[in-house]
Amino acid sequence: MKHFDVVVIGGGHAGAEAAAVAARAGVSVALVTLRREAIGVMSCNPAIGGLGKGHLVREIDAMDGIMGRAADAAGIQFRLLNRRKGPAVQGPRAQADRKLYRQAIQGLLAAEPNLTVIEDEVTDILIESGQVTGLGLASLGSIRTENVVLTSGTFLNGVIHIGDQRQSGGRMGDKPSIRLAERLAEFDLPRGRLKTGTPPRLDGKTIDWSVLDTQPGDSDPTMFSFLNKAPLVRQISCGITQTNARTHDIVRANLSRSAMYGGHIEGVGPRYCPSIEDKVVRFADKESHQVFLEPEGLDDDTVYPNGISSSLPIEVQESYVRSIHGLEQVKILQPAYAIEYDYFDPRALTLGLQVKSTEGLFFAGQINGTTGYEEAAAQGLVAGLNAANRARGQAPVHFSRADSYIGVMIDDLVTRGVTEPYRMFTSRAEYRLTLRADNADQRLTPLAVGQGIVAQGRRQAFDSKMDMIEKGRAALQACQLTPRQIGALGIHASQDGARRSAYSVLSFPDATISGVASVVPDYAALPESIQTQLWCDALYAQYVDRQAAEADLLRRDEDAAIPLNFAYDGLSSLSNELKSKLNRQRPTNIAQAGRIEGMTPAALAVILAHVRRAQKTGTDA
Numbered sequence: 001m002k003h004f005d006v007v008v009i010g011g012g013h014a015g016a017e018a019a020a021v022a023a024r025a026g027v028s029v030a031l032v033t034l035r036r037e038a039i040g041v042m043s044c045n046p047a048i049g050g051l052g053k054g055h056l057v058r059e060i061d062a063m064d065g066i067m068g069r070a071a072d073a074a075g076i077q078f079r080l081l082n083r084r085k086g087p088a089v090q091g092p093r094a095q096a097d098r099k100l101y102r103q104a105i106q107g108l109l110a111a112e113p114n115l116t117v118i119e120d121e122v123t124d125i126l127i128e129s130g131q132v133t134g135l136g137l138a139s140l141g142s143i144r145t146e147n148v149v150l151t152s153g154t155f156l157n158g159v160i161h162i163g164d165q166r167q168s169g170g171r172m173g174d175k176p177s178i179r180l181a182e183r184l185a186e187f188d189l190p191r192g193r194l195k196t197g198t199p200p201r202l203d204g205k206t207i208d209w210s211v212l213d214t215q216p217g218d219s220d221p222t223m224f225s226f227l228n229k230a231p232l233v234r235q236i237s238c239g240i241t242q243t244n245a246r247t248h249d250i251v252r253a254n255l256s257r258s259a260m261y262g263g264h265i266e267g268v269g270p271r272y273c274p275s276i277e278d279k280v281v282r283f284a285d286k287e288s289h290q291v292f293l294e295p296e297g298l299d300d301d302t303v304y305p306n307g308i309s310s311s312l313p314i315e316v317q318e319s320y321v322r323s324i325h326g327l328e329q330v331k332i333l334q335p336a337y338a339i340e341y342d343y344f345d346p347r348a349l350t351l352g353l354q355v356k357s358t359e360g361l362f363f364a365g366q367i368n369g370t371t372g373y374e375e376a377a378a379q380g381l382v383a384g385l386n387a388a389n390r391a392r393g394q395a396p397v398h399f400s401r402a403d404s405y406i407g408v409m410i411d412d413l414v415t416r417g418v419t420e421p422y423r424m425f426t427s428r429a430e431y432r433l434t435l436r437a438d439n440a441d442q443r444l445t446p447l448a449v450g451q452g453i454v455a456q457g458r459r460q461a462f463d464s465k466m467d468m469i470e471k472g473r474a475a476l477q478a479c480q481l482t483p484r485q486i487g488a489l490g491i492h493a494s495q496d497g498a499r500r501s502a503y504s505v506l507s508f509p510d511a512t513i514s515g516v517a518s519v520v521p522d523y524a525a526l527p528e529s530i531q532t533q534l535w536c537d538a539l540y541a542q543y544v545d546r547q548a549a550e551a552d553l554l555r556r557d558e559d560a561a562i563p564l565n566f567a568y569d570g571l572s573s574l575s576n577e578l579k580s581k582l583n584r585q586r587p588t589n590i591a592q593a594g595r596i597e598g599m600t601p602a603a604l605a606v607i608l609a610h611v612r613r614a615q616k617t618g619t620d621a
Helices: 013-024 053-062 067-074 098-110 178-185 245-253 276-282 314-321 373-391 405-416 440-450 456-478 483-488 513-517 528-539 541-559 576-585 590-594 601-617
Strands: 006-009 029-033 047-049 075-081 091-096 115-119 122-128 131-137 141-144 148-150 159-162 165-168 191-198 201-203 213-215 238-242 290-297 300-306 332-334 337-344 361-363
Touching: 006 013, 006 373, 013 029, 013 067, 013 098, 013 115, 013 148, 013 373, 047 053, 047 067, 047 373, 053 067, 053 091, 053 373, 053 405, 053 440, 067 075, 067 091, 067 098, 067 373, 091 098, 098 290, 122 178, 148 373, 178 337, 245 276, 245 314, 314 332, 361 373, 373 405, 405 590, 440 456, 456 528, 513 528, 528 541, 541 590, 590 601
Parallel strands: 006 029, 006 148, 029 115, 148 361
Antiparallel strands: 047 091, 075 091, 122 131, 131 141, 159 165, 159 337, 191 337, 201 300, 201 332, 213 238, 238 290, 290 300
16 A cells, blocks of 8 residues: 655645645645646636735745735736835736646646645545544555545535536536535534636636727836736736626516525625625626736637626626726636635634644644635645644644735634635734735745755755845945935935934934935945845835734743643633634634633633743643
8 A cells, every 4th residue: 555644635726835844844745636647726716925925825835835926927917005105005916827737737736756646536635543544545446654634625515506406526527526525514613615716717708808898017127926027928907897877777686586585605805805696786886897807828719707796697698898998899718606615613712733633644624614715825835844843753844824815814813713715815914014015935945945855956046145134234234324314315304413323214204215325335236136125125124013012922922832731620710601603613713712702811811820830840731
């Protein structure tokens, strides 16, 4: 019977990232997928990144992950969202060539010598005494492993809805995972149903582009990978149109025929990615909604109409789509549909995404109640790394809210659970002024190096970059400017006679990089990207100390680990309601316990006191 240190189930964004990081860690890895050629498929929108999501991709790349490199290889339009706002809330986004992205992911995985791809269906997860021992496959029998990362996406009991028609499927054209879902039901984990949707795919040759507005990419593209400086393929523009009163009337008249509004779906959909039915109902006062017409590839005429996902019958879809300006003669290549699938309550997981009740079983992606490629890939990175660490006898890696958006997402999931598909936003991060997309490598690459998952080329590039940053910062701080000298640069400064470092001056509202560089030759000699990085660092330097102090307090609480078998029932000062929540959620540290609804400072102090007493005496808590 074949043995692997780690087996990843599923070849989507979570599975690809999990398999890649485990292989980089030096353990033997198998990726089991229903179809080898479907690894890395972009099931919905052919785009990567956005607000909050772009931060996650940058952090994945800082850990030497593969999503950012694949997005750069396939990117046909790059845009930095929130460009007019500060760097902390800017989000890189790329429209991708669907075929090139899939090829890039498959190529990056093929380059991993420790990774084997197995084309088969997983039908069983073998468990003995609460520990994973292997997997059952439909065709190849059993394989042995002590560590499994399950990344099932929308395939677990997946059901596709178009109007009142329903069919089993993981996505259009792919069969669902039924037997695995039935096996997981035996684990007695809390679970539910969620749904997501996708718009119809349009034939670009039948769109009247001449009457539409266009949206080009940025003239100075921001790449995802810290290893890349410019796009690798030809860039394109997207089209822009709008729905109108007639569109809304058609949708409104057919709401009862929608799978969602007709009562055919029990799962909750993503609030931040509403269907056209949701938009018409929830925003009844709006006369139009913008639709972005996004080409799916350089040599593909298929167009993704971002903003009009639906579960209406096909004939209604044709009617409302053709009511839109520029789409009057359009041909639908694939109808819109909603898909409903099983997920498991992520509060049943540790911070390393391991199932608390089953050693060696990790969940990542939509199975944990999230939506989006980026959220899935980041979870895959966490689960894959921790599965590999378990295989090589190393301590699990926990990402902190204070250090990364990855940490924010994981903590949100395992502490609070989900009531709808979870999507990352910059507003979720308390420390977003320091958790910026531009400094993700400074925050996380040293961690990745320490874990042994960074290739030599990236490590050398990072060390070189940090050396230039330190030299540039030292030169800026050494240059002390008088108010008169600052004014000569066209920068307003208080005429108090006090000298200020060029580094602090760089953060002034009317300061320019070129202006400050003109008086600091060593700064001027640095590459433009390093000059810009130092400007970003200087801009937020005044907030760093304050947020660092707050983050230190959080880390102390995170370091105060609570055993999974902690006896909350023995704490008489806790309310029965709180005991019930603690027993159900089983927080793994004091910080998590503090975020449970209804937790009080007094109750938290009692728990912490008992945890510390147990640590001192070496007894069970």
